[in-house]
Amino acid sequence: MSFDAPTIVQIILGAIALLSAMTVVLVREIMRMAIGLGVFLLSVAGLFLLYGASFLATSEVFVYVGGVLVLMLFAIMLVQRSDSGRAVLVSRHDIGSASVALGLFVMLTVALQGVSNRFTGSAPESSMQELSEVLMGGRLVQYEIAGLLLLVALVAVIVIAGGDER
Amino acid sequence: MTGFVGGAVYGLAGGLVIAVAALFGVWWERKVSARIQMRLGPTEIGPAGLFQTLADTIKLVLKEDITPRQVDRPLFRMAPLLVFTPIAMSLVVIPFAGGWVPLNTSVGMLFFVAVPSVSVIGVLLAGFSSGNTYATLGGLRGAAQMISYELPRTLSVLAMALLAGSLAPLEVMNRYEWWWTPATFIALIVYFISSIAELNRGPFDIPEAESELVAGYFADYSGIRWAIFMMSEYGGLVAASFFGAAIFMGGAQGLPGVFGVLLIFAKALVLITLMMLVKWTFPRFRSDQLLTLAWKVLTPMALVQLVIVGVILPWL
Amino acid sequence: MTLDIKERSWTTGSDGTPVEELVVNVGPSHPSTHGVCRVIAHVDGEVVTKAEPVIGYLHRGIEKIVENRTYLQIVPITDRLDYVGSMYANWAYCRSVERLAGIRVPERAEYLRVITCELQRIASHMMSLGSTGADTGAATMFIYAFDVRERIVELFEELCGSRLTYNYVRPGGVSMDVPEGWFDDILSWTDAARNSISQMDRLFFGNFIARGRLKGIGVLSAKDAVGWGASGPVARGSGVNWDLRKHDTYSVYPRFDFDVPVGSNGDAYDRARCRLFECYESLRIVEQAIEQIEPGPFKADGIPRLLAPRPGDAYDHIESARGSLGIYLVSDGSPRPYRMKVRSPAFCNLALLPLLAEGHTLSDLVIVLGSLDPVFGEVDR
């Protein structure tokens, strides 16, 4: 392994991802936790970009950072109360969750052991094209069914959430 | 390593471009608004007051940088940069000339609509960390608004991608033909309106509504940090206009080299001026009217445009 | 009340559950409080559940000051009451003094008072309409409105040398006759003014955003308007056809042909439109008055410098731009009034704010406040 530019960037991004992930786990203040999550998501997007999966990276930013995280922040701001200081997260399941995370990590490491060698370092440039061909071509039916399922779920959520109003 | 150095140089140059664009944009805005309002605008410094904004900037840089006591310090200091950086980043995928774009990626258009959405976090953080009711309300309003308008904006860009058969801005620009503009006029309008809303400019300046929230989410920022907020607003204005000119109006296509650059510049200037005319003519929306407009008018309009493009497409 | 308020508090919602609400402090220095009003708004999300106006930030104790001034020295102080329309307080005060001292005013002076006050009404309504625009974010509307106002201010400057505090109407008449060509200046301006006003009408009230922002906001019923003592465009916007110029007429107003615009819905839109149409009517009155005015004395003869009316009390009111502006004067026979009370229309109209703002969003609170058109010199005195 030589220390060329992509490797250095990879190491830096990986370190950022690791640090921000640890922030999410260790910091008790909910707002900073959410920001840590945002940094983590962004650095993962950066990693995707580095590996050439630009569509995946952009989607990550679009959906997770621009959408999910913003909604989380929104919710935090709405429930946050200033008279009791900043909202602080307290968990009583530290050890349990740590062991679950560790277990997951070990499982992923073992599972991905064989696959990692097959990485070529970069995805083909026309990844967009192929992706759309797969989704809109051979797998169109499955794709549509998945979309329909999500739509039904969405409607159900609205009905359940708004049901007891009036 | 050369790529790295090039990137760094490009980053610096991009920052400089935004700074200059913001200076020019503020000056232009003051001149345009003055003309609408039967005034002259800045006249004193430089030709036609051109260096007025330079003086403003130097002054702001030299001003005291207040961090109020009640704020959440790290978040408060981070917020302006979180707003600015994504908008600066979104500039890299705009084709400024025929055949040349700083970053030619196959998902450029998606990149352009996705990356500025990160600045919502900065707006929310600015509102949250200031610990001030005006700022909190401004931050919440801003976030709600920016999330809502991302959808019509993306859909309008999608219509162009469908028509051109590519998500790379350069490709779209190169394949442009004159009849695209009338055919995708609805998309252009949707893009125009939702870009204004995305940038929190009038008539959508609800998060910073001067007559209600004084200055909204950046009410507690002073000096250079506030200047960064202003710079990102004008940087965003420039980015949105150039992108709109490149995607919807053919950009630099048709003219070679420098002339192409001038052409896209002229088109972008038209869009910028239009945005300013709208801002200084219209009253401000209320938040519920704003969301109604986004979900009940602009989104269906964008979908209709998609259908139109879908109908045209097989005939090509 | 100190400046600090608790920013969050708990109340009970309509269904009995506790609701946390945010307390937003608007003012006393805020771009859209039209002066130094402060509103403590309790909001649930964006919806105002309770708005409490706090006034008195401009309380200068004018009613105490005048107890140590002679009757003539009070006229300039009345200028500072309603500083957007100084002529009205001048006139209302002078009418009270004239009633108390039994002074008859020459006809030319009455005409001059009518002309200046109707011009003042346009100037004052321009301020109000402009700030309605500014409150909704249309700064350009404010500037157009102010441009019309600026021309009237110039006319007044020609007349009495002052741009804002005129000290023009005096007990027994007016301070000086008109300069040469002043009436011609007005007549050559009225058509341009009509054009500008209708241009503003199209620019602002023709805009769908402005309609959406103003319609249905701060609805005041006619019953409430009467009960709360609202007057002027605020009452007329709710359909209360009550204009002192027409219905409790004074001065030479019966000689003019004019209409009283009355709204029907009582919302901010109707109030603003009433003001706009009143401007046209004022222009009509001004034109008729200039046609009818005849040469003659502009001031009653034999008024002593040191007026000392016989003991008693008198009240007189006129229709100012904001409603019925009354001055109550008590004399004890000395050259200084024993007591003066200003019945200020803006004060009574502003009392409606908690009623009107409830249930609207914070953005509308600003519009409701603007539609009541308070001038704090008059509210706080």
Place this chain on the structure above:
Amino acid sequence: MNINELREHLCGQYPDLCPLFSIEFGDGVLVVGCDKLHAAASDLKDLGFDRLGMLTAVDRDETFEMVYRLTSRSMSAGIFLKCHVPRENPITHSLNSLWPAANWQEREVYDLFGIVFKGHPDLRRILLPPEWVGHPLRKDYEDDRMVRRPDYI
């Protein structure tokens, strides 16, 4: 409606109020005892005086004179209603239940004169800050921060 018609109208409807009616400076004045004020105001409201135009007080040494100005839209007329409140114990009834317009004006009188209105929903200082001491429009109000004007007239 001129003042004499008004007097006849009033006497016809409410004979007990008639002797209290007088004319001053062309305005009708009705002086009642403060305990009867609410009833008299209510009668006048029924008579057609639907607006409470003005409400104030005058410091008359031993008493405070409460002055109410009622106006009628249907009759195009105004009338004064007056009563005297003792200075030692300045308490009177609030007219807030008849006209909500009295709400702020009574607060103002309370603020500047110190007259207490029974039955007022929210009697607080309105113009002056709540920590203010004294009631400035009383003739005997003293304030070190007040500079009296030199008496050159």
Place this chain on the structure above:
Amino acid sequence: MALVDKLGAALDSSGGGIILTSVDSLADWARGKSLWSMPMGTACCAMELIAASFSKFDFDRHGTFPRPDPRHVDVMIVAGTITRKMAPAVQRLYEQMADPKWVIAMGNCAVSGGIFYYDSYSVVRGVDELLPVDVYIAGCPPRPESMQDAVFQLREKIATESIAPGKTRPHEFLLPVPGASSGGGEAE
């Protein structure tokens, strides 16, 4: 202490006279030409203050435009009577402004209490009881042109200031100013 003051102090103590002078002249130029104002309009003068920034007088020509937020402005224009009830708010808004900051007292009420000086129990006699005032404008109310003059006067005052703490700069005043010598050096 703001960063720029530290810079000024460092330049001053290190003897970087030429650099300090040029930074000073740049700073004074920028500050003088871009005086954003906080309209603290309370009474009648506020009307003339509004007129000043609108079509006919157009203060934007001189780079002066009103912003309602105290954090963003350089000069507070106190236009109108300040009462005792209002005084804490004015003081707080002044404290919220970022350095360097100036105050213009517009109109007689803000200068001395004006027509309400005598017999008023609630008026503050001059805003200089609360804040350090830089320029006074007389008039009741002053014309917008006087406001313009006040901005120019304030520019001249700014031209004597240095970013180094406690230093002044030589300046040739257009009109003789009492107490302001045109020589540079330490301020007293």
